[in-house]
Amino acid sequence: MIVSELTTNSVKTGCQTRMVVAVRRPTDQIIRIIVGDGSRSMPAMVDAGPDRTSGRGLAIVHRLTRGRWGVTLLPLGKIVHADLAVAEPPS
Ligand SMILES: Nc1ncnc2c1ncn2[C@@H]1O[C@H](COP(=O)(O)OP(=O)(O)O)[C@@H](O)[C@H]1O
Ligand SMILES: [Mg+2]
Numbered sequence: 001m002i003v004s005e006l007t008t009n010s011v012k013t014g015c016q017t018r019m020v021v022a023v024r025r026p027t028d029q030i031i032r033i034i035v036g037d038g039s040r041s042m043p044a045m046v047d048a049g050p051d052r053t054s055g056r057g058l059a060i061v062h063r064l065t066r067g068r069w070g071v072t073l074l075p076l077g078k079i080v081h082a083d084l085a086v087a088e089p090p091s
Pocket of ligand 1: 005009010012013037039041042043044045046054055056057058059080
């Protein structure tokens with residue numbers, strides 16, 4: 001769901017130059033989803049009212065990651081990352 005929401009957002013920017021999707025493991029505890037695009041427009045959570053059919057994607061990402069997502073602005077675009085906590089193995 002996170003990959004779907006972030007890639008859809010990148011497509012909607014109209015930036016046709018590039019998109020990068022990656023999954024990384026920066027630490028044992030974190031799985032990091034990364035979606036980069038060639039637009040320097042910034043993602044921003046919006047307050048979608050009950051009747052709106054859009055505007056909930058980043059709120060979903062925010063909820064699923066417990067707020068652990070962010071944006072890194074680059075000279076020719078940006079990278080949006082979303083971190084998922086790896087479940088502790090049962091003891
Ligand atoms: N990758 C992106 N590049 C530029 N703007 C973005 C990007 N992702 C999100 N946004 C901005 O943040 C807004 C909210 O995104 P989202 O919560 O996914 O709602 P929606 O995509 O339905 O508009 C978008 O309408 C857009 O203005
Ligand atoms: Mg969206």
